[in-house]
Amino acid sequence: MSPAPLPPRLRVIDSHTIGEPTRLVVDETFAAGLPLGPGSVRSRRDAFRAECDHLRRALVADPRGVEAMVGVVLLPPADPACQFGAFYFNRVGYLDMCGHATIGLAVSLGHLGRITPGRFRLETPAGVVGVEWHGGTSATFECVPPRRIRRDLAITLADGTTVPGDVATSGLWFFIARDHGLPLDTAAIPRLREKAWAIRRALEAAGVTGDGGETIDHVVLMGPPREPGHDARNFVLCPDGAFDRSPCGTATSALVGCLHEDGRLAEGTVWRQESILGGLYEATIRRAGGVLVPSVRGNAWITAETTLQFAADDPYRTGIG
Numbered sequence: 001m002s003p004a005p006l007p008p009r010l011r012v013i014d015s016h017t018i019g020e021p022t023r024l025v026v027d028e029t030f031a032a033g034l035p036l037g038p039g040s041v042r043s044r045r046d047a048f049r050a051e052c053d054h055l056r057r058a059l060v061a062d063p064r065g066v067e068a069m070v071g072v073v074l075l076p077p078a079d080p081a082c083q084f085g086a087f088y089f090n091r092v093g094y095l096d097m098c099g100h101a102t103i104g105l106a107v108s109l110g111h112l113g114r115i116t117p118g119r120f121r122l123e124t125p126a127g128v129v130g131v132e133w134h135g136g137t138s139a140t141f142e143c144v145p146p147r148r149i150r151r152d153l154a155i156t157l158a159d160g161t162t163v164p165g166d167v168a169t170s171g172l173w174f175f176i177a178r179d180h181g182l183p184l185d186t187a188a189i190p191r192l193r194e195k196a197w198a199i200r201r202a203l204e205a206a207g208v209t210g211d212g213g214e215t216i217d218h219v220v221l222m223g224p225p226r227e228p229g230h231d232a233r234n235f236v237l238c239p240d241g242a243f244d245r246s247p248c249g250t251a252t253s254a255l256v257g258c259l260h261e262d263g264r265l266a267e268g269t270v271w272r273q274e275s276i277l278g279g280l281y282e283a284t285i286r287r288a289g290g291v292l293v294p295s296v297r298g299n300a301w302i303t304a305e306t307t308l309q310f311a312a313d314d315p316y317r318t319g320i321g
C-alpha cells in the first residue's frame, strides 16, 4: 500500500498547558480521509501508526514542531457515550493518553466555539476520559483509573546507586521516585534529565514493565514544593527525552492514586502539584462505583491558529528524523 498522501496544507491550533505544547489537528476530515478503517479510537490510532506514521513526524518533528510538543488528532468517537475522540503522539511515538494535551484540546475547542463551558466525554486510546471546560483557559480532565503495580521498588542504576520508586499507571506508565538525591531546581534540569534517563535504562535492563509488558517510558522525580500551600514539585522525563514543562497530567493522576492508597490523600482533598518550572495542577481523587477517578485541573493558552504548509518539493515535509 502506498503511504497516505500529505495534504498540501493543514489547519492546526497550537496551545501550551502551563508551558507544555500541544498541536491539535481540528479538521475532522483529515482523519476521515486517511485509511484508518472503522472501529474504536484505539484501533484507528493503531492504523494511523501502521499506515501514516510520516504524518506524525510531519506534524510534530522538526522543522514544524518544537521540543516536547504533543500532537492530537481529533476524530469522531466510536463510543456513542462520547462527544469527541482523540489520539496523541510526540516526535518519537504514540501516547495512549495525555493530560496536558487534553486540557489544551478543551481550551482549543472552546476557543473555536465548538464547545460551551461544561462537560464532555472523550474517547482516547486509553479509554473514556471525562473533560470539563470551565471557560477561558481552565479545564479539568478525569483520567482513566490509576493503578500501582510495584511499591518502593529499589532499582539499581549503572553507577551502582539505588533509587526506590513506585511503578504506576493512569493511561501511561510511570516510575515515581521520591528519594533520588537531586534538588528540583531549574538549574539542575540537565542532572535531573540524566538521572531520569539512567532510571529508565535501569528499568529496561532489569526487565521492569507494566503488567501488560509496557515499557515504563516516563520517569517522575518528586520533591518538595516551592510555594506555601502547594504539596509537591516534580520533574517528568517523557519518552522523547524532553522534560514535561507542566506537572504531567497523567503522572499527577497516577500519583494521586498512589497517595490515596497510602492513606496520604483523602477523597476530595486537593493536591497541588508544581512542575519543575513552577506551573500548577490541582488534582483530587474520588471513588465512583468501586473505581478510583483522578481529576486534574489546569490552564492552557492558545499560541497560534496556524495553517501548516507541506510543499511537494520541501525535502523536510515529513519532518527531520
Ligand code: PYC
Pocket: 020, 070, 095, 097, 098, 099, 100, 101, 172, 238, 244, 246, 247, 248, 249, 250, 251
Ligand atoms: O500531561 O499526561 C501528560 C503528558 C504526558 C506526556 C506529556 N504530557
